[in-house]
Amino acid sequence: MSRPMQPSSLALRGIDLLQGLSAQRLDEISRQCAWRHFDASQALIAREQGDRDLHLIAAGAVRVTSYSSGGRETSFRDLAAGTCFGELSALDGLPRSADVVALKSGLLASLPAAHFRTLLQQEWTVTERVLLKLTDMARGMIDRVVDLSTLSVQQRVCLELLKLAQSGEGIGNVARIDPAPRHADLAHMVSSYREQITRELSALARAGVVEKEDGALVVRDLDRLKRIAARPSAH
Structure with missing residues (x-):
């Protein structure tokens, strides 16, 4: 109050x-x-x-x-x-x-x-x-x-992660976003739904682009994240 x-x-x-x-x-x-x-x-x-x-x-x-x-x-x-x-x-x-x-x-x-x-x-x-x-x-x-109007949810998620990575810790092609962004907060920022964000982050994790570590989200390959952000989603 x-x-x-x-x-x-x-x-x-x-x-x-x-x-x-x-x-x-x-x-x-x-x-x-x-x-x-x-x-x-x-x-x-x-x-x-x-x-x-x-x-x-x-x-x-x-x-x-x-x-x-x-x-x-x-x-x-x-x-x-x-x-x-x-x-x-x-x-x-x-x-x-x-x-x-x-x-x-x-x-x-x-x-x-x-x-x-x-x-x-x-x-x-x-x-x-x-x-x-x-x-x-x-x-x-x-x-x-x-x-x-022009980007897929996948691209918008990647762009938001790149913004967060710029303000986090990083060495070379790796960046650490600490704490990891909440899926609901990412959904609000990219005008999507939490379930869709969860699917996109899971796909990035399976591809080895991101990884959860001690409450943080580690971007293992910034260059690849940028390439994904620059191309339309395949699904």
């Missing part, structure tokens, strides 16, 4: 959007925010919700996701401490376009939309960062639509 707390400009120093602002400016923004702790798995905002604040993640991590009318979940991105979410509704005043759920417990600072727009008018560096973030989001959505 959310727990309100006192403002803290110190916690805002790690927010990428606010980097370079003076201590006085951060103090002002801190006082404008509503502060609250949140717990893992807690729903922070819901699609079509009336909330219009910009939410700054001072600590913890969240997942931006959405659910179809049938309950199927599609995840868009995970956000760590130092980032923010809610820019779209804060800018255009329309209802939320996605759900946000906490992955790890943390601390949230919620800046009202009016104060956010004033900040954009007064601080060009913040405005530029918001524009670049929105541009990045748009490009990411275009890439996702293209992937869903």
